[in-house]
Amino acid sequence: MKSTRSPIVKSAAKAPTGIAGFDEITGGGLPHGRTTLLVGGPGSGKTVLALQFLVHGAQECKEPGIFVAFEESSKRIVANAESFGWKLAALQKKNLYFMDAQPLPDLIQSGDFDLGGMLAALEAQTRTMKARRIVFDALDVVLALLPDPATKRREIYRLHEWLLAHDLTGIITAKAGGDEASSIIEQPFGFMQFMVDCAVILNHSVALGVSHRNLRVQKYRGSAFDENESPFLIGNSGLEVAVARTPGRVDAKVSNERVSSGVERLDTMLGGGYYRGASVLITGFSGTAKTTLSGAFAEAACRRGERTMFVSFDSDCTEVIRNLASVGIRLDPYVKNGCLRMISARSIAGSAETYLVRIKTLAQEHGARCLVIDPVSAWYKSGNDLTAQGVADRLIDWSKGGGITLVCTSLLDEMSNRAESGSPLQISALADTWIHLNYLVQAGERNRGLSIVKSRGTAHSNQVRELILSDTGVTLTDTYTAGGEVLMGTLRWEKERAERVAHEAAEAAAKLKRVRLDAEEAELEVRLKSLQTELVAKQVEKALLVRSTQSHEGELSRGRTQMQELRGADAAIPGKKVSPS
Amino acid sequence: MSRRAMFKFRLFVAGDAPNSAQAIANLAAFCRAHLPDRYEIEVVDVFREPKRALAEGIFMTPTLVVLTPPPVRRIVGTLSHTQTVLQALGLLDIAA
Numbered sequence: 001m002k003s004t005r006s007p008i009v010k011s012a013a014k015a016p017t018g019i020a021g022f023d024e025i026t027g028g029g030l031p032h033g034r035t036t037l038l039v040g041g042p043g044s045g046k047t048v049l050a051l052q053f054l055v056h057g058a059q060e061c062k063e064p065g066i067f068v069a070f071e072e073s074s075k076r077i078v079a080n081a082e083s084f085g086w087k088l089a090a091l092q093k094k095n096l097y098f099m100d101a102q103p104l105p106d107l108i109q110s111g112d113f114d115l116g117g118m119l120a121a122l123e124a125q126t127r128t129m130k131a132r133r134i135v136f137d138a139l140d141v142v143l144a145l146l147p148d149p150a151t152k153r154r155e156i157y158r159l160h161e162w163l164l165a166h167d168l169t170g171i172i173t174a175k176a177g178g179d180e181a182s183s184i185i186e187q188p189f190g191f192m193q194f195m196v197d198c199a200v201i202l203n204h205s206v207a208l209g210v211s212h213r214n215l216r217v218q219k220y221r222g223s224a225f226d227e228n229e230s231p232f233l234i235g236n237s238g239l240e241v242a243v244a245r246t247p248g249r250v251d252a253k254v255s256n257e258r259v260s261s262g263v264e265r266l267d268t269m270l271g272g273g274y275y276r277g278a279s280v281l282i283t284g285f286s287g288t289a290k291t292t293l294s295g296a297f298a299e300a301a302c303r304r305g306e307r308t309m310f311v312s313f314d315s316d317c318t319e320v321i322r323n324l325a326s327v328g329i330r331l332d333p334y335v336k337n338g339c340l341r342m343i344s345a346r347s348i349a350g351s352a353e354t355y356l357v358r359i360k361t362l363a364q365e366h367g368a369r370c371l372v373i374d375p376v377s378a379w380y381k382s383g384n385d386l387t388a389q390g391v392a393d394r395l396i397d398w399s400k401g402g403g404i405t406l407v408c409t410s411l412l413d414e415m416s417n418r419a420e421s422g423s424p425l426q427i428s429a430l431a432d433t434w435i436h437l438n439y440l441v442q443a444g445e446r447n448r449g450l451s452i453v454k455s456r457g458t459a460h461s462n463q464v465r466e467l468i469l470s471d472t473g474v475t476l477t478d479t480y481t482a483g484g485e486v487l488m489g490t491l492r493w494e495k496e497r498a499e500r501v502a503h504e505a506a507e508a509a510a511k512l513k514r515v516r517l518d519a520e521e522a523e524l525e526v527r528l529k530s531l532q533t534e535l536v537a538k539q540v541e542k543a544l545l546v547r548s549t550q551s552h553e554g555e556l557s558r559g560r561t562q563m564q565e566l567r568g569a570d571a572a573i574p575g576k577k578v579s580p581s
Numbered sequence: 582m583s584r585r586a587m588f589k590f591r592l593f594v595a596g597d598a599p600n601s602a603q604a605i606a607n608l609a610a611f612c613r614a615h616l617p618d619r620y621e622i623e624v625v626d627v628f629r630e631p632k633r634a635l636a637e638g639i640f641m642t643p644t645l646v647v648l649t650p651p652p653v654r655r656i657v658g659t660l661s662h663t664q665t666v667l668q669a670l671g672l673l674d675i676a677a
Contacts, residue, residue, distance in 0.1 A: 068640075099635070099638075099640075100638055101638065101640040103641075104655060106654070107655060107657055108654065108655065108656040108657065108665060108666075108669045109656070109657050109658050109665070110656050110657070110658040110659070110660045110661060110662040110665040110666050110669075111600070111603070111604070111607070111658035111659030111660055111661035111662060112600045112603075112658055112659050112661070113600060113641045113642060113643060113644070113657045113658045113659070114595065114598065114600060114641070114642060115640065115641060115642075116595030116596070116598055116601070116627065116628075116642040117593055117595055117627045117634050117639045117640050117641055117642035117643075117644060118634075118639075118640030118641065118642075120595060120627035120628045120631045120634055120642075121627060121631045121632075121634040121635040121639065121640065123631060124631030124632055124635060125631075125635060142640075142641070145641075145657075
């Protein structure tokens with residue numbers, strides 16, 4: 001947990017150090033006009049921190065400084081600091097003064113002495129150059145010459161009083177370590193920690209061969225400060241202290257823009273793709289196509305013309321390119337035109353912190369809008385297990401701040417019992433979209449399954465899809481799900497084929513029946529037609545019959561009438577018409 | 582080393598600080614006892630001449646700089662341990 005997320009109020013009574021992160025921790029820098037004790041083991045970065053404080057003062061704050069070197073000669077310090085690009089030679093002319101106060105190796109000691117001479121000399125120098133800052137580097141070296149604790153204490157007091165009287169912002173560095181030799185020195189320094197207004201402890205430890213640097217503000221009178229240990233490293237331009245979130249920084253701009261994941265159907269599953277600036281976590285066992293999926297994302301980003309960086313902790317860049325080409329993801333042209341930058345960091349040989357800083361620097365250099373880290377779980381191994389979590393947190397924090405769309409893969413250990421929930425770096429909580437890849441072993445086959453565990457702010461498919469890699473690309477297929485069965489691979493294919501065959505058979509049968517019915521219908525129609533013809537014939541016959549009968553009868557009656565007329569025997573019946581002939 | 586060699590000393594002191602005053606007294610006594618008539622002492626007060634202290638890299642007081650005979654040596658402290666001083670000046674075997 002980060003205890004201090006609320007912004008620490010910056011105060012005017014502070015001397016900024018110019019060290020990224022350190023001024024945030026202390027709310028503006030070291031106490032102005034007071035003394036700060038810097039304690040650390042050998043190689044913990046005391047000298048660099050102190051020198052950076054002076055350089056920043058001289059360059060940016062118009063506060064000239066004096067560096068009193070008890071241990072290393074000023075020449076060597078200047079030479080060592082050259083790599084940080086601080087332009088010490090130019091500063092030395094006016095605003096930065098080095099005083100060599102190394103006890104000579106052949107120094108002969110006879111009786112008691114004190115630091116009065118040094119303070120007198122410093123006083124003159126301070127006045128000449130109007131120094132406001134002063135560093136006593138490795139005070140323990142000179143204190144070791146003093147015969148007893150009481151004398152040491154007296155000299156520390158003398159120094160402290162002098163600093164306060166001259167209103168100088170001072171840093172006193174001193175070694176502290178576990179070895180026997182330094183424990184003798186520790187005693188007077190123990191009380192010094194009570195005396196000074198600010199104490200900072202630098203720690204340099206090695207865990208499983210990986211170096212870790214930590215910094216902790218132990219006390220800071222009259223000011224709030226971040227009390228936790230903060231990792232730091234010595235980078236190209238000096239110290240850099242890792243702070244999870246710079247207090248007071250504006251929250252990252254939230255974008256509604258979608259960017260393609262590189263797999264069409266995955267975009268559909270995600271309701272259009274990843275959000276721009278989101279952090280995506282792809283978890284899965286070894287060989288579940290995490291790299292392929294992240295490669296697809298990188299390719300899609302490059303196709304849109306967005307500058308992209310791909311960091312591989314697993315394999316060489318050329319290997320990644322070759323392997324991805326086999327599934328139709330071609331990164332080569334984008335590497336050539338400079339759109340894509342591949343970084344290989346195959347064997348981790350530094351602290352996770354170092355890698356984060358390197359990645360940040362490189363990404364900034366490249367102007368990356370999309371970043372792939374494959375796999376981020378590499379940070380977890382070899383002695384980084386304690387810090388990797390914080391580093392991953394800061395990675396996400398940083399990429400969000402810069403609006404960089406981040407895709408991280410994370411390897412899950414198949415052997416471990418950690419289920420889906422146990423992404424080794426617990427960054428799943430911070431990631432916006434979490435895609436889980438899994439093997440489904442069925443019927444002697446391993447098939448890749450893809451599911452979206454979460455995707456913030458997006459409606460997303462709840463279904464497991466089968467991920468199919470072919471030489472034409474990456475596709476997702478619906479798995480066969482029916483009656484609670486989830487089938488993939490050959491089983492899915494078989495089941496689908498069986499269904500298809502059954503369907504075809506049914507179709508054929510139906511066709512056959514239809515043909516038969518058609519035939520019957522046709523037959524009936526034919527019969528119907530002949531019957532109708534017959535009917536017509538019968539009707540005609542019947543009509544003919546009727547007519548012939550009538551005419552016959554007419555003939556008869558006409559014949560009778562004619563006969564009667566002829567006979568003339570009967571009077572004509574009145575009203576009775578003679579039927580027409 | 583020649584017994585007749587001339588010893589030139591420069592003693593840096595911090596005003597009238599107790600150990601500085603002690604060093605002045607100790608040096609004077611030492612020279613009288615071990616180097617009669619062949620010594621020169623220059624006392625530099627770093628409070629009055631801080632630039633000289635700076636130039637010579639004197640940061641502990643009192644500091645005795647042995648200018649001649651060569652090589653230049655520095656002895657820090659009140660010079661209360663005569664044996665150490667004798668040894669530093671290469672006079673030990675003579676004194677013994």
